[in-house]
Amino acid sequence: MGSMTSKPWLLFVLLLILSYYTACFSLAGDTLSAGQSLSASDTLLSQGGMFELGFFSPGSSLKIYLGIWYKNFDEKNPVWVANRENPLSDQSSVSLNLSENGILLLFGSSSNIPFLLTYSTFSGSNLTEAVLGNDGNFVLRDRSNKSTIFWESFDHPTDTWLPGAKLGIDKVTGKQKQLISWKTKEDPAPGVYSFWLDPNGSNQYFLEQSRSQIYWRTGVWNEKTQTFANPELTSNVLFFNYSIVSNENETYFTYYFFDPSFRSKFVMESTGKIQLLAWLSGPLKWKLFWSQPGPQSDVYGLCGTFGVYSDNVSSPCKCLKGFEPLSTNYTSPSDWTGGCVRKFPLQCKNNRYANGKKDWFVKIPFLRLPVNSKAYLAASARNCEVACMNNCSCTAYVYNSSGYCAIWERDLLNLQQLSDGGEILYLRLAANERQSTKGKKWKVWVALLVPTTGLILCLFICFSTKGKLKLVGEKASSNNLLLFDFDTKLDAINEEMNTNNNLKKKEKDFELPLFSYESVSIATNNFSAINKLGEGGYGPVYKGKLHRGQEVAVKMLSKGSRQGNEEFKNETILIAKLQHRNLVRILGCCIERDEKILIYEYMSNQSLDVYLSDPIKNKMLAWETRVHIIEGIAQGLLYLHQYSRLRIIHRDLKPSNILLDSEMNPKISDFGMARVVGGNDTKANTNRIVGTYGYMSPEYAIDGLYSIKSDVFSFGVLLLEIISGKKNTGFYNSSSLNLLRYAWELWVDDRSLELINPTIGYPSSSSLPLRFINIGLLCVEESPTDRPTMLDVVSMIRNEHVPLLKPKQPAFTIGRNMMDTNPTIDTAGNCSNNNVTISTLEAR
Numbered sequence: 001m002g003s004m005t006s007k008p009w010l011l012f013v014l015l016l017i018l019s020y021y022t023a024c025f026s027l028a029g030d031t032l033s034a035g036q037s038l039s040a041s042d043t044l045l046s047q048g049g050m051f052e053l054g055f056f057s058p059g060s061s062l063k064i065y066l067g068i069w070y071k072n073f074d075e076k077n078p079v080w081v082a083n084r085e086n087p088l089s090d091q092s093s094v095s096l097n098l099s100e101n102g103i104l105l106l107f108g109s110s111s112n113i114p115f116l117l118t119y120s121t122f123s124g125s126n127l128t129e130a131v132l133g134n135d136g137n138f139v140l141r142d143r144s145n146k147s148t149i150f151w152e153s154f155d156h157p158t159d160t161w162l163p164g165a166k167l168g169i170d171k172v173t174g175k176q177k178q179l180i181s182w183k184t185k186e187d188p189a190p191g192v193y194s195f196w197l198d199p200n201g202s203n204q205y206f207l208e209q210s211r212s213q214i215y216w217r218t219g220v221w222n223e224k225t226q227t228f229a230n231p232e233l234t235s236n237v238l239f240f241n242y243s244i245v246s247n248e249n250e251t252y253f254t255y256y257f258f259d260p261s262f263r264s265k266f267v268m269e270s271t272g273k274i275q276l277l278a279w280l281s282g283p284l285k286w287k288l289f290w291s292q293p294g295p296q297s298d299v300y301g302l303c304g305t306f307g308v309y310s311d312n313v314s315s316p317c318k319c320l321k322g323f324e325p326l327s328t329n330y331t332s333p334s335d336w337t338g339g340c341v342r343k344f345p346l347q348c349k350n351n352r353y354a355n356g357k358k359d360w361f362v363k364i365p366f367l368r369l370p371v372n373s374k375a376y377l378a379a380s381a382r383n384c385e386v387a388c389m390n391n392c393s394c395t396a397y398v399y400n401s402s403g404y405c406a407i408w409e410r411d412l413l414n415l416q417q418l419s420d421g422g423e424i425l426y427l428r429l430a431a432n433e434r435q436s437t438k439g440k441k442w443k444v445w446v447a448l449l450v451p452t453t454g455l456i457l458c459l460f461i462c463f464s465t466k467g468k469l470k471l472v473g474e475k476a477s478s479n480n481l482l483l484f485d486f487d488t489k490l491d492a493i494n495e496e497m498n499t500n501n502n503l504k505k506k507e508k509d510f511e512l513p514l515f516s517y518e519s520v521s522i523a524t525n526n527f528s529a530i531n532k533l534g535e536g537g538y539g540p541v542y543k544g545k546l547h548r549g550q551e552v553a554v555k556m557l558s559k560g561s562r563q564g565n566e567e568f569k570n571e572t573i574l575i576a577k578l579q580h581r582n583l584v585r586i587l588g589c590c591i592e593r594d595e596k597i598l599i600y601e602y603m604s605n606q607s608l609d610v611y612l613s614d615p616i617k618n619k620m621l622a623w624e625t626r627v628h629i630i631e632g633i634a635q636g637l638l639y640l641h642q643y644s645r646l647r648i649i650h651r652d653l654k655p656s657n658i659l660l661d662s663e664m665n666p667k668i669s670d671f672g673m674a675r676v677v678g679g680n681d682t683k684a685n686t687n688r689i690v691g692t693y694g695y696m697s698p699e700y701a702i703d704g705l706y707s708i709k710s711d712v713f714s715f716g717v718l719l720l721e722i723i724s725g726k727k728n729t730g731f732y733n734s735s736s737l738n739l740l741r742y743a744w745e746l747w748v749d750d751r752s753l754e755l756i757n758p759t760i761g762y763p764s765s766s767s768l769p770l771r772f773i774n775i776g777l778l779c780v781e782e783s784p785t786d787r788p789t790m791l792d793v794v795s796m797i798r799n800e801h802v803p804l805l806k807p808k809q810p811a812f813t814i815g816r817n818m819m820d821t822n823p824t825i826d827t828a829g830n831c832s833n834n835n836v837t838i839s840t841l842e843a844r
Contacts, residue, residue, distance in 0.1 A: 304339020716779025
């Protein structure tokens with residue numbers, strides 16, 4: 001000791017070293033307690049030292065993500081990413097916080113709005129902790145009872161499947177635990193490829209491209225000798241064990257290695273392959289144990305739309321003639337999923353000519369053809385070409401000597417260039433593309449021809465009364481040479497035609513294909529009563545079939561409709577800009593003969609209202625289907641409120657505006673009453689109330705104030721209706737006034753399960769029905785500030801183990817009903833089978 005005290009500088013150095021390592025160890029703990037945070041320079045390290053959690057930026061990207069990776073092995077390739085769709089950008093303020101009420105929050109975005117990693121509410125500040133396990137699972141658990149897990153990263157896989165994790169289906173919620181590829185090697189955002197378990201019970205996995213194209217499958221599980229139907233992987237069973245578990249609550253695969261220190265991972269690559277990788281300590285690298293599909297060419301749509309794959313070149317992807325890459329940053333096949341875009345737009349609108357130019361076809365041989373063509377019998381190649389040219393959606397065709405004519409509409413995908421064989425594809429290109437290569441040669445040829453022949457071919461253009469263009473040839477004397485500006489003349493004729501019928505302007509406004517009244521009339525059998533699906537305030541809705549066989553729903557604005565031009569324009573413009581699987585898709589419109597008609601995709605299972613209103617059909621909706629419908633509506637609303645190009649408030653969410661496709665997927669429809677709020681605004685007001693009684697929030701019905709929380713209220717009513725099988729306005733002869741009050745009375749008396757009709761059937765566990773009722777009651781609270789956002793709602797639905805807030809008494813549950821107190825509000829009937837809204841026009 002004496003020697004140590006005699007050298008104070010040495011003691012000082014030792015203290016510095018000790019403090020440094022103490023700081024390092026404190027940062028590398030495995031637990032984040034309530035009230036603590038993790039900064040950009042901090043990490044969590046699992047107890048066994050296998051995994052590390054922290055912030056990273058992939059490759060040369062400046063975006064910041066929270067991820068988990070193998071410690072000292074694979075920091076640049078995380079096995080899990082928390083915020084893959086919501087990257088952070090502010091390095092100085094990046095942090096992971098565990099709030100005192102048990103919510104994991106990510107900070108560091110330019111908007112200063114935290115990203116909710118989990119949603120939960122707890123009564124105390126010391127009840128929760130977030131722990132990184134040595135299996136790579138990041139869990140939020142009860143500190144006093146560590147077996148109680150509120151949330152875990154294994155329930156939300158990204159592109160990697162680790163040993164011990166479950167990959168399969170939650171039968172209670174219908175949710176898939178699936179792998180989704182990164183967008184590119186430097187972008188963790190969800191890509192176009194996924195790996196998931198067949199929900200139909202075959203116990204096989206599928207590889208799928210985002211356009212719902214399954215391009216590889218594992219084969220059916222046979223319990224003992226087969227793993228993913230691949231002998232190469234089965235031969236490695238000495239190293240690891242795998243099993244499938246199936247019960248009433250879930251079906252999933254899991255696997256683990258006999259040596260727990262062995263590092264491995266299944267990865268859904270951005271190139272469209274599923275691969276099993278293992279870390280070799282000798283060469284210190286990942287070894288590929290297994291990969292499917294085998295040839296890279298078997299990956300569906302690898303080069304994106306209008307991209308062509310070739311095995312024989314160092315750069316396997318290229319664009320078709322007349323196209324160029326969507327981005328200039330394509331460096332590998334995984335970057336090409338964005339595909340190619342046209343250099344020049346097609347001229348085809350409502351006629352095949354525009355500004356004197358005409359689309360044309362280029363011949364491309366030796367191709368493996370794309371899928372999803374439409375086949376016809378054609379007398380000749382010319383007839384096949386005309387069929388494609390007359391269809392403005394047609395992008396290519398193929399014809400063979402057997403009279404087989406196939407045309408492709410819109411994007412071409414999954415093309416492959418072959419060295420021999422294949423088919424000849426005729427690709428549609430714009431006139432500008434032809435002129436860019438042939439225009440100058442043609443002009444020189446004419447200049448040489450005229451003086452040698454003494455005659456010229458004088459073309460003049462005749463415009464018929466039906467709007468068709470004709471080219472007629474005449475001889476002219478060399479002494480009377482007629483100089484004719486074809487483009488100028490065509491422009492004048494087209495301008496005259498567009499002035500007469502105003503089609504061009506309207507199509508630009510609506511950004512939708514225009515259908516002729518004649519074609520719509522033929523599709524609906526002249527709007528026959530047999531084809532009529534229903535009628536409401538907007539007008540009648542008919543079932544139709546286009547000439548290509550596609551079934552559609554035709555919505556016609558009646559002359560006496562209480563909705564008018566503004567609603568028509570509003571719905572057309574809005575829905576044309578929206579793209580989501582839970583929003584109804586509009587195919588076009590018709591604005592001829594003073595008619596205003598919208599053409600939608602046909603929903604074979606009609607509207608949700610049909611099932612809730614009919615006692616027999618009500619019983620047809622199983623519990624799992626109801627949950628699926630609720631989740632879909634929630635996702636659609638979340639898109640409208642937060643993720644669409646426009647922030648949209650629907651204002652008329654009700655069962656008749658929820659359409660169901662053949663697989664009972666819900667799609668929100670009828671945007672005539674919808675409103676756009678600008679920027680970060682979430683609310684507005686109006687001078688006149690429109691909507692449907694029973695679904696309007698109190699602040700909107702009474703004061704004309706509408707916001708995203710108004711839609712949340714409507715969603716809450718819908719949720720309770722779907723769960724209970726009862727209509728909100730079906731309680732006139734009872735003391736409960738409405739469904740909200742009835743649900744509240746049962747909740748207060750701890751009898752909420754009585755809300756569910758026993759004929760519907762529900763899971764053996766009562767926790768999930770009670771959870772949905774809780775969420776519904778939170779959504780219909782009196783004050784908008786007390787209601788959750790749709791982001792909160794989706795999080796509450798997904799994270800079923802996280803406790804919820806206790807709801808307050810809902811709106812419209814005290815005193816007389818709103819119909820008596822406010823007779824000026826337009827109302828819809830108690831039961832209807834239409835898909836539209838009865839409403840009053842508001843001042844704009």
